[in-house]
Amino acid sequence: MKRLALSLLVCLPAFAADGQPRMASDFEIARMKQQIATSRDFLSQLSGHLNLGDLYLSRSESETARSQYAMALEIAGREARRARKASDIMRYATAVGYSALADARLGKDGAAFDAAEEAIRYTSGSAKSWNLYSSAMTLLGRTAKAASAARNAVTIARGELARSPTVANRLDLATNEYTLASAVDDDRQAELLLREIKVSLRSDDFAALRRDIARRESFEIYSSARGDAAAYLSLLNRAGLRLAGLLEKRGDVDGARHEYESVLASRTDDPTALSALARLSTADEQQRYFAQAFDANPFSMTLIRQYQRHIDENTAIPGEDTAGARMRAALIEMQRGENRLARTTLDSLVAQFPGNDTLRALRRQTEVTAGVPAFLTSNRSGVAPSSAELRQIIGLLQSDGLTPEQRASLDQTTLTSAVTFDSATKNDGQTIFESGSIGGVRFRFGEPTAFTGTFPMQARLTYRILGATESGGADALLLEPVRIAP
Amino acid sequence: MKRLLIIVLFAASARAQVVAMAGRDTVVAHDGRVELFDANLSRVWSAEGVADVSRVVVGQGRVAVIDSFANTVAIIDLANGNGERIATGETPVDAAFAGGDLFILDRDANRLQRAGGGSVTLAPDPAYLRAAGGRLLVYSRLEGVVQEIDPRQMRITRKLAMAPFASDFETDGHTGYLVYPGEAKLRTFSVPSMTATGDVGAGVVPVDLAVASRANVLSASRLALADPSAKRVWIVEGSESVSRAVTRGFLRGLLGLGLFSPQSSQFPTGVDRVMTRGSITLAYDSTSRTLYRVRGSKGTAIATDVAPGGFAIASTGVTVWQKGVLRLIR
Numbered sequence: 095m096k097r098l099a100l101s102l103l104v105c106l107p108a109f110a111a112d113g114q115p116r117m118a119s120d121f122e123i124a125r126m127k128q129q130i131a132t133s134r135d136f137l138s139q140l141s142g143h144l145n146l147g148d149l150y151l152s153r154s155e156s157e158t159a160r161s162q163y164a165m166a167l168e169i170a171g172r173e174a175r176r177a178r179k180a181s182d183i184m185r186y187a188t189a190v191g192y193s194a195l196a197d198a199r200l201g202k203d204g205a206a207f208d209a210a211e212e213a214i215r216y217t218s219g220s221a222k223s224w225n226l227y228s229s230a231m232t233l234l235g236r237t238a239k240a241a242s243a244a245r246n247a248v249t250i251a252r253g254e255l256a257r258s259p260t261v262a263n264r265l266d267l268a269t270n271e272y273t274l275a276s277a278v279d280d281d282r283q284a285e286l287l288l289r290e291i292k293v294s295l296r297s298d299d300f301a302a303l304r305r306d307i308a309r310r311e312s313f314e315i316y317s318s319a320r321g322d323a324a325a326y327l328s329l330l331n332r333a334g335l336r337l338a339g340l341l342e343k344r345g346d347v348d349g350a351r352h353e354y355e356s357v358l359a360s361r362t363d364d365p366t367a368l369s370a371l372a373r374l375s376t377a378d379e380q381q382r383y384f385a386q387a388f389d390a391n392p393f394s395m396t397l398i399r400q401y402q403r404h405i406d407e408n409t410a411i412p413g414e415d416t417a418g419a420r421m422r423a424a425l426i427e428m429q430r431g432e433n434r435l436a437r438t439t440l441d442s443l444v445a446q447f448p449g450n451d452t453l454r455a456l457r458r459q460t461e462v463t464a465g466v467p468a469f470l471t472s473n474r475s476g477v478a479p480s481s482a483e484l485r486q487i488i489g490l491l492q493s494d495g496l497t498p499e500q501r502a503s504l505d506q507t508t509l510t511s512a513v514t515f516d517s518a519t520k521n522d523g524q525t526i527f528e529s530g531s532i533g534g535v536r537f538r539f540g541e542p543t544a545f546t547g548t549f550p551m552q553a554r555l556t557y558r559i560l561g562a563t564e565s566g567g568a569d570a571l572l573l574e575p576v577r578i579a580p
Numbered sequence: 581m582k583r584l585l586i587i588v589l590f591a592a593s594a595r596a597q598v599v600a601m602a603g604r605d606t607v608v609a610h611d612g613r614v615e616l617f618d619a620n621l622s623r624v625w626s627a628e629g630v631a632d633v634s635r636v637v638v639g640q641g642r643v644a645v646i647d648s649f650a651n652t653v654a655i656i657d658l659a660n661g662n663g664e665r666i667a668t669g670e671t672p673v674d675a676a677f678a679g680g681d682l683f684i685l686d687r688d689a690n691r692l693q694r695a696g697g698g699s700v701t702l703a704p705d706p707a708y709l710r711a712a713g714g715r716l717l718v719y720s721r722l723e724g725v726v727q728e729i730d731p732r733q734m735r736i737t738r739k740l741a742m743a744p745f746a747s748d749f750e751t752d753g754h755t756g757y758l759v760y761p762g763e764a765k766l767r768t769f770s771v772p773s774m775t776a777t778g779d780v781g782a783g784v785v786p787v788d789l790a791v792a793s794r795a796n797v798l799s800a801s802r803l804a805l806a807d808p809s810a811k812r813v814w815i816v817e818g819s820e821s822v823s824r825a826v827t828r829g830f831l832r833g834l835l836g837l838g839l840f841s842p843q844s845s846q847f848p849t850g851v852d853r854v855m856t857r858g859s860i861t862l863a864y865d866s867t868s869r870t871l872y873r874v875r876g877s878k879g880t881a882i883a884t885d886v887a888p889g890g891f892a893i894a895s896t897g898v899t900v901w902q903k904g905v906l907r908l909i910r
Binding site: 212 | 596632634648649670671687688689690704705707721722744745746747761762784785787808809810811849850852866867
């Protein structure tokens, strides 16, 4: 019953009062902003900004994320100087260790390494310092350094647990084991560590903490968790996701699904788990998981790439008005070559989420790229243009972006492409075609055109481009056929 | 203003600078270059170095410039600036020349490697490498082990269990000294016998140590300990063997470790690095990037905005690399 109460609560933050689904990280962002506004101590301020940075980064708001990391770095630097002035060297070392983490988040590899080494000079016996060191190196992609540091952290934490078997020390050991599992190249070792963590976290040792979590109805997941409850929940979530990822990587689909579902049992709107289940599910389940994953985080590039591979001609534009649904609609429109429609959809999202990198990148893909296709300046005929070049031509024609010389060149150029017609009418030794597509780019003729002979739906068409138009609601080329071949 | 201070602090640490003495000449590693300056501070040569220098070790006719982050060491001939760059094991943190060879301590690989071939596996987290009497000594922090290595055969010959998590290790050839910031202790061991000889409380948070003067017939070695928490450099008498103590008639030698002399130097900020040579002792505060000269009970600031390794003691004064210029402070 308590478990159910926890699960129900987990569902609650996914929906705002206006009935609009909220993104999975909305609640955590609000919580961290509140923490920063109401707490003054170093760790509250620092973890608040680090977490906000990570949360914004997961939503592809990198500029906002960087500003949060910069604030965390400033706070850590201030704390280090204060601690040094107060002759509190261990406090100084901790603050410098956090500086390393913030530097690493900002991509300052030299500064991060220097700060991590400085912290370790004073506290080589501290599992926490080695953990910070390892985390910073993992962020910088220095996995061998990260793994070595994490091994030190685990060894020290095991010693502390052996001397004092408290819940806090068990949690510290599990945290350090997770850091090691994240750093090692050896998937088998990582899997063993993650299983050990899960067994430990599910053991009776944590029964009291689990009851406390249920009573408090806690559910938030943070990368820098404060307090035992937040650490427990975050660790359980991250260890589950990482274990599931490893199982998926080695082809154990059932095992991976089980772990992802286990993550969702604690946090129903986890975007990574939903995205993975969309990938691993049967066709009839995929739409549901994709919809939920996009509602949890519409801006994950991994999810977007996954969805772009999933879209086919039967994928329908979703009817809902959530951010996730609108993102899916934009992706479908882009896939269909309906760039004008996609831009409109994306613009509505940009208005709601300004400064989003993913939206900016997708919006760019729908725009006319700089310059003109090479065939316009080569004065060659019989050119086989790419789909991208044909889309570029549509954009140029729509935006009146061609010079008179380029327009004249286009009028004279004959192009040849493999086409797929929408339908064919055969009559008296003639085949009549009207519209079709070239590599996903829609086209139509000025009127239904009869070709002498019998031709299949898929043929080679030589043509001239007359202009831009619409076909079946999508952006399309208006073509003048020159000849057709099977 | 505070914001500006942070920017300066971290921007300056992005590209490190390290100064080391090579006899009367000065080696400076900075901005991807290694340069040799003569006693008149005239540049003799300039050679390609490493991206981010962590440490410079000078040997007979050669210098090793370590980049711990990039796992690279540049080995350069002091005579002409010619040299080579070699890839090392993970995180080279220290090096030593012995018998014409260069030995590199790859901390995160738990290995000591010899440039040109050969390596030996060490206890986890090997952090300090020292040469003494034709042998190499490595202290590994995680297990607190000192391992003695025969550099010719590249094998561990002896080992000694000390306490873990020391922040510095030095030797005067007869005694090994380990300083422990967490416990505020100095521990010693005999290098010839590889046995622990004692420990003593040392300040509040001692971090760095230097052998200020080596033992002779009349006195034991003297050590300088940087203690940022106490904002002091403590001057400590080092360990003596029983026979040496008896020779000098100092009963305290029987205790294995000398006593704290009352001598210490006070600083306005917490100093965490100390360096000595001849009559000069320097102390350095990494936070304010201030370099002090120890004069009796007082520390006098002699340079500011200096990188953590950006200074060395020359025979005629202190050389400091500041804002792209090598200065000699007499």
